Amino acid sequence: MDRFDFDALVIGGGAAGLTAAGLAANLGAKTMLIEKDRLGGDCTWTGCVPSKILLKAGKVAHQIRRAGSYGLIDKAPKIDYPKLISHLKQRQKEIYDKADRPEIYEGMGIDVVTGAAQFMDEHRVKIRQPDGKSQEVTARYFFICSGGHPFAPPIEGLAEVDYLTSESLFEIDKLPEELIIIGAGNVGTEMGQALNRLGVKVTAIDLADRIMTKDDAELAGMLRGLLEEEGINYRLGVSVEHIQKDDGQILASIKTAGQQEIITGDQLLVAAGRHANVEHLGLEAAGVDYNSEGIRVNERCRTNHKHIYACGDVTGRYQFTHMSDHMARVAVTNALLKLPMKTDARHVPWVTFTDPELGHVGNTEKKLEASGMNFETYRFPYSKLDRALTDSETRGLIKVYARKWNGKILGASVLGARAGELISEYALAMKNGITLRNMADTIHPYPTYNLGARRAADQWYIKNQSGWQVKLLKKVFGYRGEVPDFSDPDRIV
Helix, strand or coil, X not given: CCCCCEEEEEECCCHHHHHHHHHHHHCCCXXXXXXXXXXCHHHHHCCHHHHHHHHHHHHHHHHHHCHHHHCCCCCCCCCCHHHHHHHHHXXXXXXXXXHHCHHHHHCCCCEEEECEEEEEECCEEEEECCCCCEEEEEEEEEEECCCEEECCCCCECHXXXXXXXXXXXXXXXXXXXXXXXXXXXXXXXXXXXXXXXXXXXXXXXXXXXXXXXXXXXXXXXXXXXXXXXXXXXXXXXXXXEEEEXXXXXXXXXXXXXXXXXXXXXXXXXXXXXXXXCCCCCCHHHHCCCEECCXXXXXXXXXXXCCCEEECHHHHCCCCCHHHHHHHHHHHHHHHHCCCXXXXXXXXXXXXXXXXXXXXXXXXXXXXXXXXXXXCEEEEEEHHHCHHHHHXXXXXXXXXXXXXCCCCCEEEEEEEECCHHHXXXXXXXXXXXXXXXXXXXXXXXXXXXXXXHHHHHHHHHHHHCCCHHHHHHHHXXXXXXXXXXXXXXXXXXX
């Protein structure tokens, strides 16, 4: 062991890398963390943090416009975009200072190095520093957490256009008047709503025939309808054939039903997914297997080498900060503690932070139907949730998929205010075997959005009732009320 410079060497200082380095150092491992740019990664600088700040600003602007919904007076908001971006940068710096600064990790005993790491062999890397100098170090264990980058689809003319991605969107100091978005997934949908609410005319284009293809089709359709009501123009089921810029305008040539059409705007945002950062790592020199999707790992986040692990976006498996953190914990636990921990692929929650939010965990309704599994869908609308009524947030629906006989939860989808918090309750329930019956019997505070989870669970009791049971109760106890109508499949109690 003494022949290695470090016990653990972490490549990449994003969510996965920071977690891996911190855990390794906490376990007593001599640790080096290498990051070529700034600690914090995509989440702090180009992803979660700036996007949610922009979404919040858009929501406030939207609430000002519809203040009458809260008993106030509608008013047109004044948008000072440079001030908004200044606020955004300030919040990023606060988060960086409190959680991501190199000094924080150096205080844990971690060697933090700025530079680009490249494998020379399976136990040795070369670090190229910004000043042109380089050094070579060896390590017993490696954790590759180099993240990902926005994917540019092979569209003719795209490379010749100065387009935006999630990495450059928050660097502009002026809002476009008309924005074209390629991609109607979570990034395109979130940023489309945020910018539309800030006064930008938005057209979103996608090859798929609906938005948010990984989410529940019914809820995604409801969300699309709400976004269209706010003014977003969707062109779905179409292909982008060509992009060009002419006299300051972006021209996107799309093909739909065999016909060509031109969509115009003064700016273009490409939100067509992400690719793993595997280039320039020297993976061949280390003999690490990878493909176009990312580094191949098993359920313990181990590569084809028993001492090299990969976590987060670089594996191409998940594009969520919380999964990067989870994978780093799995990798370090296996490598340094020798405990056989596996990634929990069955209970991965995801949330699109639009207004209303769209969240999911576990199996989708479509997947369950395709598998032939026997299950029941339990629904509860936000329009019957008192907290949603008090907040004028009645747009939404909770759908839970569970076994009828015992209420075992197989998956859940939520569209509505605080869906991210509600989906976390379902993730906890599924992970720990909590059934709908258990949830229905658990006291939830009133009035809260999480009460919606209990109300949805109540429907398990309702659907397990039948007319003959009520008739028997009436006969045994001499009750005189009417027998409820159990024939309505959408009956909500």
